[in-house]
Structure formats: C-alpha cells, structure tokens
Amino acid sequence: GDSVTQMEGPVTLSEEAFLTINCTYTATGYPSLFWYVQYPGEGLQLLLKATKADDKGSNKGFEATYRKETTSFHLEKGSVQVSDSAVYFCALSDTGGGNKLTFGTGTQLKVEL
C-alpha cells in the first residue's frame, strides 16, 4: 500500500539557518504530494503541493520538488525564522485510492534565536 516516510525529529535550527526535511514515498499510482504544517494546538494547514513529476511547490519561502526517479519530495527553506517552529507533515494523495491522504509521521521543527 501507499506509505510516506519522513525524517525523524525534532530538528533544531538557529534562526536564518537552511532547512531540509526529507520525505520519500511509496505509491502504486501517480500520486499528488503535499506538505502540511501544524502549529501547536491547531489543525493542519496546506503549505504547498505538487501534482506531477518535476513540479515544484512553493509557499512562504518553502519549496519542494516532486522527484519521481527518487520518489522524494524534500521540503527546503533557505532561511528559517522562529515563527516557522511547528510540525511538518508530508502526505500523498493517490488518485487510485479515492484521493485519501496518507501522512508521514511528522517532523517537529524548532527554530531558536
């Protein structure tokens, strides 16, 4: 079945550091890929998405490129801020699976001054 694997956290960075959160996936069809962010005590917010190979999703300085050859969708940001501290979830939606979302386990990011 479909699955998403994320790097374990927590990831602790200093403000303005470069961020990479790795995400790889396994899917039987041609999935769409998503990154969601969850701030403490809140629900999930869509951060970015990519629907086909080589697409790059971007939002608020975050980027991720859909790499079919490596089945990856790594999240990057050039300069993190304290306000980026949250839990980040990688997810896929496989059209063959009724568009259900399959989530990774989440990676907690802590950004310190």
Place this chain on the structure above:
Amino acid sequence: GAVVSQHPSRVICKSGTSVKIECRSLDFQATTMFWYRQFPKQSLMLMATSNEGSKATYEQGVEKDKFLINHASLTLSTLTVTSAHPEDSSFYICSARDQIAGAITDTQYFGPGTRLTVL
C-alpha cells in the same frame, strides 16, 4: 478562501455521554469530508470518509456505531462520539475536499481540530 471550521474547539465530558463535533466548509461546497484522529506527537489517523447524502465509509478498526458520521449538506459534516470513554480522549480533525472540475487532484483543507477530554 478554502476555510474549514470545527465546533467546539474543546470539549470535556463525563464518561458515558455523547459528544457531537461539527465540521463546516465556509466558502466552498464539499461533497466529501474526512475525519481524522491524532494522538499526542503522532500523525493523523484517518477514521472515515464522509460523503454528502450517503453513508460514511469507515477505515478498518474504526467502530461505526461508536463514531457516528452524518453529512447532511454540502457544507456540514458531524461526528458524534457515542458513550464516550476516557480512551476516546483525543484530538479530532476534519478536512473537506475542494473539488474543482477538471483539476488533476483535489486538495483537502483542514479544520482547526477539536480536543476531546473524557473524564
């Protein structure tokens, strides 16, 4: 756009009582909504898929008689936890699928979640 609300945000109830959680899509119509459960520091677990005008589809291991789902309109789905027990305490999150005709994929937008505590 694409805002999903949940009500209540927090609820505390006594063991044996029932609790209803509402999920609304505020600025779009959603024929499909999803209900998730999240345990502390864990990922989201899909409980069921709620389809407007028809019965919900439950994931394996989820008791449909305990977690009643009603999707009576294109903007509202409800989850009722019946005869709640302390082990039902959790963070419940709904999402609504914004279906755009002709789009390659639909996007799910999530509500802010409901923290249920059963005493």
